[in-house]
Amino acid sequence: MPRHHDPDNMPTIKDKKDPLFPIYLPLKIFDDEEYDCRTPEEWISLGLEPGSHDRKPVPGKALLPTDAVLGHEDPKNPKLIYQWIDVGVLDYDKKTKLYLVHKTKNGMVRDEEGRPILNGQVTSRGRAPLLPCQYWVPRVRLLFLAEDPRVFAQRVVSADNLRKKTQALLLYNLYVDSMPTDGLNSISEESLQRMEFWYMAGISKEVRLDYERTMNKISFDRIVASKPEMFSYVTLPDKEEEKVPEKGMEHSEAAGIQHGYGASFL
Template identity: 65%
Template sequence: MPRHPDLQHPQTIEQGRDPLFPIYLPLKVFDNEEFDCRTPTEWLNMGLEPGSQNRKPVPGKALLPTDDDLGHEDPKNQELDYRWCEVGVLDYDEEKKLYLVQKTDKRGLVRDEMGMPILNGGITPAGRPPLLATQYWVPRIQLLFCAEDPRVFTQRVVQANALRKYTEALLMYNLYVDCMPTEGRRVINEQSLSKIKQWALSTPRMRKGQSVLEHLSCLAREVNLDYERSMNKINFDQIVSSNPETFSYVTLPEKEEEKVPNQGESHWTLAAHLASSPHLRLS
């Protein structure tokens, strides 16, 4: 779905220099289905009247393009404008988790090209006909049923949008840390690394051989890289925390309190890699 920024008043971060990063993840990925008070089948069955076998469209509102021709040809075109339109919900695709909706006409009715009512989702004995110009498959986050509480739906959209913003911020944060140079930084103490290797190789019944040593060398490089990244992460967090105004566009991840086990010792990363490696099977 295209976004239309205000060119006269561009949105900027707090210090007013750099523009905000554009949103790029689809909102439907972060939709919380727990907000739904009915299943898709129950929603569609609301179009059934007592004693009737014909299912009518279920009324609702959907966020759809105003230009139907361009909306089907290029739904991400920057010239498109999206609005909440009165629709009738016709069907549901369980595999794609999309609802089939159709815009109502000027009289608020859902009709086919011949002006006849669309029943049972428009499916005929010959199958489903091609989509009409006013029909769209939309995710649940773009569909508000008239029979649901609009306040709950608003909370659903707000929560999904907040989760998307936080996720994108964390992706950018990890990108910043990954792009930091590692040359010249502190490396893990060789004595500590040797001790880890010794503990890993002293595992009972582990096969010894050249392949084990080669795999151990690869894992050691991975541990070194992870250690260097951790050092960069600590430095980056300190710099951002000490200059919140300068780095207002950076979101630091929430710190989770580590739970210390009552018994036993925590495993080293290298030992865990070795234990799960298919190259180091126990005899």
């Protein structure tokens, strides 16, 4: 979505307002669903009336481009103007987490032939092609008339603040990573060797403990299995069944070849 700035009144660092650099991260990825009082399925089900199988559009307002043609061809075109427009919510896509909305005309949702649109525009032949007045929008750009607009406003502000903070941190790390390293004090070889020593010592200790535990486990399992009456209070873990490979050599054959006497297995 394009952002319009007054070239004669651009913000500065001292203003501490909008970022000096363009916003390039989409707002929808910072949306907090905890603000929602209903699930997407519950919102869509509001279009169902008792005793009827036809689902009607759910009234709301969506942030949409005023130019329908350019809005579909190039949604990020700087010439586009976006406004909050009355819509009817037709459907929801679980994969994309987008809502299908239809701009109202005189408060009604009608197709090109003036007929009411029911069941999300889905018929026995499938979903009809998208009309110029229809858009798939994220939840952060859709206000249902049945929700508290103050909570929705907090939702948008929270997402925008998180987006600004994230972009600022990305820029900060970019600045640090782009700084020259010439002339800086590098870590000494002695320090590197010391860290490698302690790292390898820690790994060796873990391997040794794991080996000793495995050997104790084998001995303990053998003793418990040989005297089940004496160790009736001990439960041995289930043994994992060894899988025989469908292709390739078995372990014994491979081991024999490695030791130079594999000819006897052929």
